[in-house]
Amino acid sequence: MVKEMLTGNSAAAWGARLSEVDYVPAFPITPQTEIIETLSQWINDGVMNAKFTNMDSEHSMITAAGTAAATGARVFSATSSQGLLYGYEMLYNVTGWRVPLVLINVSRGLSAPITLEPDHNDILSARDTGFVQIHAATCQEILDTILMAYRIAEDKRVLLPVLINMDGFYLSFTREPVEIPDKEEVSKFLPEYNPKHAFFKASNPMSQGVAVLGGSVYSYFKYQVHLASLNVLTVHDEVAGDFKRIFGRSYSAIESFKMDDADYVIIMTNSFTIKGKAAVTKFRKNGLKAGLLRLRLIRPFPSKELRTLLNGKKAVAVIDQNISPGSGGILFNDITTALYHEPDRPEVILSFIGGLGGKDISHAEFNHIIEEMGKSMKTGVVPETQLLYTKGDLEQINNLLNIAGKTSGGLGGIEELKD
Amino acid sequence: MSMENAAYKKFKDISREEHISPGTALCTGCGGLLALRLAYKVLGENVVIVNAAGCFTLLSVYPYNPFNSSWMYTAMACAPAGAQGIRDALDILIKKGKLKSEENLKVVVLTGDGTANDIGLQSTSAAIYRGLDFYYFCYDNEAYANTGFQMSSATPYGSRTSTSLPGEINPQGTTQRKKDLFEIWRAHKPPYLATISPSDPVDLSNKFEKASKFEGPKLFIALSPCPPGWSFGASNSVNIARLAVQTGIWPLKEAVYGEVKHTVIPKFKPVEEYLRTQNRYDHLFNPVKQVDIIDNIRKDVERYWERYLGT
Numbered sequence: 001m002v003k004e005m006l007t008g009n010s011a012a013a014w015g016a017r018l019s020e021v022d023y024v025p026a027f028p029i030t031p032q033t034e035i036i037e038t039l040s041q042w043i044n045d046g047v048m049n050a051k052f053t054n055m056d057s058e059h060s061m062i063t064a065a066g067t068a069a070a071t072g073a074r075v076f077s078a079t080s081s082q083g084l085l086y087g088y089e090m091l092y093n094v095t096g097w098r099v100p101l102v103l104i105n106v107s108r109g110l111s112a113p114i115t116l117e118p119d120h121n122d123i124l125s126a127r128d129t130g131f132v133q134i135h136a137a138t139c140q141e142i143l144d145t146i147l148m149a150y151r152i153a154e155d156k157r158v159l160l161p162v163l164i165n166m167d168g169f170y171l172s173f174t175r176e177p178v179e180i181p182d183k184e185e186v187s188k189f190l191p192e193y194n195p196k197h198a199f200f201k202a203s204n205p206m207s208q209g210v211a212v213l214g215g216s217v218y219s220y221f222k223y224q225v226h227l228a229s230l231n232v233l234t235v236h237d238e239v240a241g242d243f244k245r246i247f248g249r250s251y252s253a254i255e256s257f258k259m260d261d262a263d264y265v266i267i268m269t270n271s272f273t274i275k276g277k278a279a280v281t282k283f284r285k286n287g288l289k290a291g292l293l294r295l296r297l298i299r300p301f302p303s304k305e306l307r308t309l310l311n312g313k314k315a316v317a318v319i320d321q322n323i324s325p326g327s328g329g330i331l332f333n334d335i336t337t338a339l340y341h342e343p344d345r346p347e348v349i350l351s352f353i354g355g356l357g358g359k360d361i362s363h364a365e366f367n368h369i370i371e372e373m374g375k376s377m378k379t380g381v382v383p384e385t386q387l388l389y390t391k392g393d394l395e396q397i398n399n400l401l402n403i404a405g406k407t408s409g410g411l412g413g414i415e416e417l418k419d
Numbered sequence: 420m421s422m423e424n425a426a427y428k429k430f431k432d433i434s435r436e437e438h439i440s441p442g443t444a445l446c447t448g449c450g451g452l453l454a455l456r457l458a459y460k461v462l463g464e465n466v467v468i469v470n471a472a473g474c475f476t477l478l479s480v481y482p483y484n485p486f487n488s489s490w491m492y493t494a495m496a497c498a499p500a501g502a503q504g505i506r507d508a509l510d511i512l513i514k515k516g517k518l519k520s521e522e523n524l525k526v527v528v529l530t531g532d533g534t535a536n537d538i539g540l541q542s543t544s545a546a547i548y549r550g551l552d553f554y555y556f557c558y559d560n561e562a563y564a565n566t567g568f569q570m571s572s573a574t575p576y577g578s579r580t581s582t583s584l585p586g587e588i589n590p591q592g593t594t595q596r597k598k599d600l601f602e603i604w605r606a607h608k609p610p611y612l613a614t615i616s617p618s619d620p621v622d623l624s625n626k627f628e629k630a631s632k633f634e635g636p637k638l639f640i641a642l643s644p645c646p647p648g649w650s651f652g653a654s655n656s657v658n659i660a661r662l663a664v665q666t667g668i669w670p671l672k673e674a675v676y677g678e679v680k681h682t683v684i685p686k687f688k689p690v691e692e693y694l695r696t697q698n699r700y701d702h703l704f705n706p707v708k709q710v711d712i713i714d715n716i717r718k719d720v721e722r723y724w725e726r727y728l729g730t
Contacts, residue, residue, distance in 0.1 A: 071509060207486075
């Protein structure tokens with residue numbers, strides 16, 4: 001067992017290498033490119049026995065990934081942001097083909113305006129495709145989740161592709177100590193892929209991806225995808241159990257932080273959770289019973305586990321690092337839906353948007369969130385989705401507007417928070 | 420190709436074995452399906468077709484399939500990328516010993532002209548550039564025929580489609596010239612590239628036979644007379660394809676690593692003979708004859724052949 005300082009991108013490449021993938025079709029996009037560069041190097045050096053192909057777009061890349069998986073190869077690829085959207089059509093196709101490949105998305109805010117740093121509108125746009133979706137918060141988790149993802153995807157109760165998310169820059173280019181498991185241990189955990197349902201070979205002609213006519217046939221296959229996805233709730237926990245037994249590290253669908261006696265719960269995803277944990281630790285020092293949940297498994301959505309964790313809590317605040325204009329936070333809707341019928345559900349559930357395009361979520365913002373939870377508890381009035389934006393943020397944009405010769409009309413009456 | 424060395428000298432040399440069952444959902448008299456049926460006789464059964472959205476997608480509708488070989492439907496823009504994935508996977512699985520080499524398959528992309536010329540041009544160019552070992556069979560019915568015959572960039576000048584209807588402003592219908600896909604593909608210098616027609620089965624068979632000797636991209640553009648789209652009686656497909664060849668409108672040719680050779684020198688029947696067989700050109704003759712438009716079509720054909728035959 002080796003521990004090295006790895007970026008999230010390197011950890012992802014290691015995950016693919018240890019999974020002994022057969023095929024990597026690739027197309028570059030910042031901030032994921034380091035993943036495919038690393039794999040390309042390893043394959044060229046012969047330390048990985050796999051085929052690497054430079055494709056002409058993400059649409060082509062996801063197609064080639066899907067058809068290679070349909071041929072019986074274990075396939076890995078990576079993309080980000082615009083790239084995921086460019087290949088979007090094929091995400092639905094690949095799930096319909098029921099092929100178990102693993103695709104990494106390195107999150108990056110969507111254009112326009114074009115930018116580099118992360119939020120989760122890219123990955124969450126794929127939430128209805130049928131891909132299993134797991135969001136990672138550390139470099140170690142990225143490597144581990146890739147190994148787990150192949151086990152989940154290739155399980156005959158699932159047979160669906162998996163999308164793993166990591167934040168661009170905050171994880172992709174950040175070095176953390178990562179334990180690289182031994183090959184022998186990995187082979188105990190992840191056996192060779194030997195598909196029984198989808199392959200191409202001369203002795204056994206097969207049709208895949210064929211057209212259907214009529215809603216009954218179409219619905220049948222679509223329902224199958226949904227039911228297979230729900231099976232992941234069980235399969236994930238089994239796989240996580242095996243993983244813990246062999247490697248000693250434990251992963252659940254939802255990560256709990258200081259939850260046991262918590263009254264005030266913040267829900268987040270991905271790498272910004274570390275900011276949330278720091279805030280919760282500070283609140284605890286001041287005597288406030290705060291806790292945090294990190295949603296790791298996004299599809300299927302772990303509703304049952306969430307109910308167990310949140311029943312009896314006083315107040316919940318969801319920080320969505322994404323925005324559905326005209327509605328609010330995407331995950332807020334999933335969370336409230338899961339809790340609606342619970343008689344013992346939290347008294348108030350508040351919705352916040354923050355961290356778009358990598359914008360910091362400062363301690364002032366966490367303070368504001370806790371204050372708002374308290375206010376709602378007292379008055380029983382729950383505000384509409386709040387957009388987190390500080391005085392410092394506003395000063396930044398005002399400075400730029402001044403240089404551009406424009407003045408700000410403000411954010412439409414939104415209260416700016418002190419830093 | 421010289422007939423002396425050709426594998427197929429006469430019609431009877433072509434195998435009677437069929438690889439596509441009759442009774443598919445395709446239109447009666449589909450010229451492209453006849454060309455594919457002939458191509459299959461040379462390709463054999465160890466084939467995986469990679470299909471893009473189009474008329475031929477209806478060949479495989481769950482749970483039916485007329486082939487004794489494999490099929491993969493992808494999407495409209497990306498069949499060559501799908502072919503790349505299958506080829507790469509077969510290669511690496513064979514190399515790793517996970518698949519026996521006798522399980523290997525020929526990978527055949529099957530798309531219409533709209534895909535080949537428009538939405539799928541990028542993924543095709545990329546596959547040829549990468550030297551992918553595959554066949555590309557384009558059935559060219561000169562429009563988006565499956566959706567009701569809208570104009571594609573393979574639609575010929577002066578013809579009618581449902582999105583280039585003849586009217587007051589454009590009485591000729593389609594104002595653009597057909598994109599020269601053969602030349603676009605040839606610019607990539609693939610090992611083998613040919614045009615074919617269901618009217619010339621011996622020529623077609625020899626071209627597939629010759630292509631099989633090359634590793635890399637082997638590309639075919641098949642003239643595909645379309646009874647509902649071109650608007651003619653379904654029993655006339657082969658005759659119309661033959662007229663397309665004989666008038667010089669559809670040159671039968673091949674290019675080996677970019678070197679062009681015509682495999683049939685036509686008799687140069689007047690183009691009008693071809694145009695009059697199809698109602699998509701009816702507006703060129705009724706209610707008044709559009710002499711200048713017909714003349715433009717004739718001149719285009721003459722100019723094309725002058726380059727190759729001299730004057």
